[in-house]
Amino acid sequence: MIVDFEPAPKKVLIIEDEANIARIIKLELEHEGYKVETAENGIIGLQKFSNEQWNLLLLDIMMPKLNGMEVLRRIRDSGDITPIILLTAKDSIHDKVIGLDHGANDYITKPFQIEELLARIRACFRINQMMEKNEDEQIVTVADLKVDIKTRIVTRNSKNIELTPREFDLLVYLIQHQNQVLNREQILTRVWGFDYYGETNVVDVYIRYLRKKVDDSFHSPLIHTVRGIGYVIKE
Incomplete structure (x- = not known):
């Protein structure tokens, strides 16, 4: 008997202090088949990230207690290369360049259409798959x-x-x-x-x-x- 095993759903962590935004993104990603968890600030988010293996991190920049840039820096300083997409209300080239230079794979500026976010997530996974091959x-x-x-x-x-x-x-x-x-x-x-x-x-x-x-x-x-x-x- 041949048993087909479906691949495990990709795990996405959302670190976002605006509850409504986090909830909407979570629902949309779950609808697309992702397994999703959220964290409302950088400290909790960093703890969750460190305790499990993730396929992707969606990271808000402006957050209380520990901002997204610091979370990003700590993750990259640890040698972790999990794909990270920044969610930012800042749309200046300078802020985007800083985020990319700190090790982000991509960024998306608020407000955004969920279709664009989903497309960028797929692009991140495609690039990772190409690298693994x-x-x-x-x-x-x-x-x-x-x-x-x-x-x-x-x-x-x-x-x-x-x-x-x-x-x-x-x-x-x-x-x-x-x-x-x-x-x-x-x-x-x-x-x-x-x-x-x-x-x-x-x-x-x-x-x-x-x-x-x-x-x-x-x-x-x-x-x-x-x-x-x-x-x-x-x-």
């Missing part, structure tokens, strides 16, 4: 640039390079397609996800971030612009 090819290289996909350690000429999760995903995608010119739409689809809602120039912004870290301090640039088409990484 490539674990057999654990170390990828271009010239003296080495990327360990499993440990997420990046070095060039034996010098450690610190990348945000999104910068890391972008770099891995470029390396896995080295010598191949990739247009912005290809990069958006594979790194940000097919359902990404936002400006396409986000690719240009993150290429610029990568170049500062991967190329600017070294003699030979690896990331190249192909005018009118897109970008390529090559020796």
